[in-house]
Amino acid sequence: MSETRYAMCRFCHAFCGLKVEVENDRITKVIGDKHNPMYFGYSCIKGRQLPAQHYIPERLTHSVKRQDSGEFAKIASESLMDEVANRLTSILDQHGPRAVAMYSGTFSHLYPTSGPMSMAFMEAIESPMRFSSGTIDQPGKSMSMALHGRWNAGPRPFAEADVWMFVGTNPLVSMWGTPQYSPAKRMLDARKRGMKTIVIDPRRTECAEKADVFLQCKPGEDPTILAGIARAIIKEGLQDTAFIRENVEGFDALRDSIEPYTPDYVQRRAGVPGEMLIEAAHLFASAASGDVTVGTGPNMSPRGTLTEYMGLVIASLCGRWMREGEKMPNPFVLMPERRGKAQCEPKPPTWGFGEKLRVRNLTNSAAGLSTAALADEILMEGEGQVKALISVGGNPMAVWPDQLKTYEAMKKLNLNITLDIVMSATAKQADYVVAPKLSLEQPSMTILHEALWIMNGASAGYPEPFAQYHPAIVPPPKGSDLLEEWEFFYGLAQRMRLSLKFAGASLDMENKPSMDDLFEILTRDSRVPLSEVKKYPHGHIFDDPSIKVLSKDAGCSERLDIGNSFMMDELHAVQTEALVSGGGYREGEEFSHRLVSRRMHGVYNSVGRDIPALKRNGLYNPAYMNPADLRARNLSSGDMVEIVSDHSSILGIVEEAADVLEGVVSMAHGFGDAPEFDMQVRHIGSNTGRLTSVDKDFDPHTGIPMMSAIPVNIRPVEEPVAES
Ligand SMILES: Nc1nc2c(c(=O)[nH]1)N[C@H]1C(S)=C(S)[C@@H](COP(=O)(O)OP(=O)(O)OC[C@H]3O[C@@H](n4cnc5c(=O)[nH]c(N)nc54)[C@H](O)[C@@H]3O)O[C@H]1N2
Ligand SMILES: Nc1nc2c(c(=O)[nH]1)N[C@H]1C(S)=C(S)[C@@H](COP(=O)(O)OP(=O)(O)OC[C@H]3O[C@@H](n4cnc5c(=O)[nH]c(N)nc54)[C@H](O)[C@@H]3O)O[C@H]1N2
Ligand code: SF4
Ligand SMILES: [Mo]
Numbered sequence: 001m002s003e004t005r006y007a008m009c010r011f012c013h014a015f016c017g018l019k020v021e022v023e024n025d026r027i028t029k030v031i032g033d034k035h036n037p038m039y040f041g042y043s044c045i046k047g048r049q050l051p052a053q054h055y056i057p058e059r060l061t062h063s064v065k066r067q068d069s070g071e072f073a074k075i076a077s078e079s080l081m082d083e084v085a086n087r088l089t090s091i092l093d094q095h096g097p098r099a100v101a102m103y104s105g106t107f108s109h110l111y112p113t114s115g116p117m118s119m120a121f122m123e124a125i126e127s128p129m130r131f132s133s134g135t136i137d138q139p140g141k142s143m144s145m146a147l148h149g150r151w152n153a154g155p156r157p158f159a160e161a162d163v164w165m166f167v168g169t170n171p172l173v174s175m176w177g178t179p180q181y182s183p184a185k186r187m188l189d190a191r192k193r194g195m196k197t198i199v200i201d202p203r204r205t206e207c208a209e210k211a212d213v214f215l216q217c218k219p220g221e222d223p224t225i226l227a228g229i230a231r232a233i234i235k236e237g238l239q240d241t242a243f244i245r246e247n248v249e250g251f252d253a254l255r256d257s258i259e260p261y262t263p264d265y266v267q268r269r270a271g272v273p274g275e276m277l278i279e280a281a282h283l284f285a286s287a288a289s290g291d292v293t294v295g296t297g298p299n300m301s302p303r304g305t306l307t308e309y310m311g312l313v314i315a316s317l318c319g320r321w322m323r324e325g326e327k328m329p330n331p332f333v334l335m336p337e338r339r340g341k342a343q344c345e346p347k348p349p350t351w352g353f354g355e356k357l358r359v360r361n362l363t364n365s366a367a368g369l370s371t372a373a374l375a376d377e378i379l380m381e382g383e384g385q386v387k388a389l390i391s392v393g394g395n396p397m398a399v400w401p402d403q404l405k406t407y408e409a410m411k412k413l414n415l416n417i418t419l420d421i422v423m424s425a426t427a428k429q430a431d432y433v434v435a436p437k438l439s440l441e442q443p444s445m446t447i448l449h450e451a452l453w454i455m456n457g458a459s460a461g462y463p464e465p466f467a468q469y470h471p472a473i474v475p476p477p478k479g480s481d482l483l484e485e486w487e488f489f490y491g492l493a494q495r496m497r498l499s500l501k502f503a504g505a506s507l508d509m510e511n512k513p514s515m516d517d518l519f520e521i522l523t524r525d526s527r528v529p530l531s532e533v534k535k536y537p538h539g540h541i542f543d544d545p546s547i548k549v550l551s552k553d554a555g556c557s558e559r560l561d562i563g564n565s566f567m568m569d570e571l572h573a574v575q576t577e578a579l580v581s582g583g584g585y586r587e588g589e590e591f592s593h594r595l596v597s598r599r600m601h602g603v604y605n606s607v608g609r610d611i612p613a614l615k616r617n618g619l620y621n622p623a624y625m626n627p628a629d630l631r632a633r634n635l636s637s638g639d640m641v642e643i644v645s646d647h648s649s650i651l652g653i654v655e656e657a658a659d660v661l662e663g664v665v666s667m668a669h670g671f672g673d674a675p676e677f678d679m680q681v682r683h684i685g686s687n688t689g690r691l692t693s694v695d696k697d698f699d700p701h702t703g704i705p706m707m708s709a710i711p712v713n714i715r716p717v718e719e720p721v722a723e724s
Contacts, residue, residue: 010439060435061480085495101129105394117486139367139702140304153322153340162287169295204659220709221270226310228266232281243319250563300707333467370703388415397425398606468539591711606670620685622655
């Protein structure tokens, strides 16, 4: 008999509300839940494939261990934890805590208990070596926020904005940034009430299609464009003088630093017509409210922190922050009540603290330890060398920059463990692959999307106090042996006689808790009790209009800094750099193109390519290029080329795309596999990470290397005969 249940999707981070049909303990169909007040029934092609994700033969239903022969064999999860605990103990005894590193990938964040339990484990073994996908994503966000200062009450909501500026972000496909939850509907609603949009991107994206001003720019020149916009705002006198007088410092330093960024200079440097730049500045600053969101594109291009910083500068120049007495858009539900004050918080340290890495003078930073440095930490012999790596819901082999170095590092590790649902490119290199339960086999709650308000400065996270909980929808497949990720870390800790502090609470290490017990700990100080949230299977908006932004503390002297000296120095440095045409000139070689990052509908980073219905969309990652560029090279869609950077080269299949600027190659990441699979490019795509070098052109504080705007040449190749 078929039953209907309500749940949240975790094929990606967006958590869309779902209606799930279940028959004989198996999911048979998934569609959007039209009674869900945050998502209004939205679901995408990936989410609707959750039944396939749960039941494809590629799904791991047992953990596996690498044998001496190199083959993998099933291992019972209890034995796996026994063996791993023993091996970790001997590595810790011999080499100390620094020898054990953890990498938390995207999917570690989607399970409320995974992150806190894995961190509790790392704390218990006293290892500082905790890395995450955040530092190869948008590290500029937390860095710029630390330098500029965080406005305690946060930014004004999208739903009330008159204008929005999207800088290298495309929420209509990525469901990231703003608006993030059913973005197409929210964007349409906003346009209907008159909101204007500005898009800055080298590709005419889905968002750009609908923009009022679209600045199709050369990749990597965002600091120049945003400096030009800030200059134009000040020249027109459109800044919010009263807000600046009360709350902002650094205005004079900023004004002087951006003076050279004239419309003419911006046009020459970034390829954006001067009059359109002025139009964008005017549209943004003359509106009453509205914000800037910067996405992965500019964060992965050089000077990502500066671009994020200039986004904050423009918002602060225009006073786009919540004011005293305004209603808090999201005072939280499952987290403790959020009471914002109309003031700048004390600025935290940005870099130069915490664990010092052995390479490139990197330290801990507001963005965390640099994942781009982890392969070197594994490869470099000597005191402090990383010997064991635990990856949780991530795929280093597919997504870390400099794939060939990552490959070497994987082989060098004494102990390589990954928690994954399939034999990913990383799992194939691992010693143990821990098979976890999948999303609909576990309870869930939406706390992550409240935490996003804290993690991200600009508006991200639920725009209203929405929350949802669901119990496990189906049991795991019959005969399977799966762990919830937290159980793996708890199980290791039990065997290693460690005490765990989970989200600040000491756990009973004799009587194992349940995931629901852990949810109770995570929500122990919530504004609304979890028991209340559980009453609403479609999720619910727990509004409280009485929660308003509080006034500034009497003694508060903290100000938002729009003239930070490090950032101003970077602005000066930009001008010393040569103007580039095409892909630019590097180390004696001329490049014709710049390769930029992008997202594709049918895949999520490296996830989804094994699902039959998604293969149609995501078999490989085409190298999208402008038709004129293809014609000039006598190429047409489907031709194979070699894409060559100054570091390495990959094969690619070109695809004509009029939305891509001439001189640009737009290509998704996370495809391909280890080098021995390169010839299968038409079936698995190729790994753009291989084009990036981690020790050239990296940010000196976050360590993020050039992962977008990469100078490349395109060379035709004869189709290789043997494609196995
Ligand atoms: N379907 C799908 N959704 C996803 C993902 C996925 O793989 N597939 N990935 C998820 C992840 S991990 C993240 S972090 C988010 C990211 O979310 P977004 O940041 O919105 O990511 P994109 O859609 O790639 O948008 C980045 C844009 O930056 C542009 N760009 C590239 N280089 C530059 C540059 O130098 N300057 C400017 N101005 N623009 C540039 C690209 O053309 C692209 O349009 O998406 C998430 N959502
Ligand atoms: N060149 C280039 N590199 C990039 C980017 C880019 O735009 N260009 N983008 C960067 C960004 S923004 C990010 S966030 C990172 C992504 O970095 P990662 O998070 O490391 O990569 P994903 O591909 O998302 O890896 C997810 C892994 O989790 C597994 N998985 C899926 N569902 C589950 C689950 O329920 N539980 C568990 N345990 N595992 C699961 C998948 O099979 C997959 O192997 O890549 C970065 N790398
Ligand atoms: S956007 Fe698609 S994959 Fe992401 S949560 Fe929603 S339905 Fe799932
Ligand atoms: Mo990401």
